[in-house]
Amino acid sequence: MSSNVKRASFIVRVVSDASGEKTGVIERVKTGTKESFHGVTEIGLVIDRMLAREETAGPERETAT
Secondary structure, eight states: OOTTOOOOOEEEEEEEOTTOOEEEEEEETTTOOEEEEESTTHHHHHHHHHHHHHHHHOTTTOOOO
């Protein structure tokens, strides 16, 4: 495995309403940062955004919202 590999852990909490719509919150384990999503197709987009924020700001600057 390459030394430049970075791992990240997330907790995904999902709620399904009566119509089957999925909503929830994704939490970055390392920082406690949380972001909500609406629809399962957003889950990957939210995780990608959270990772991009860390790359831009650095891990020590990412704060919980």
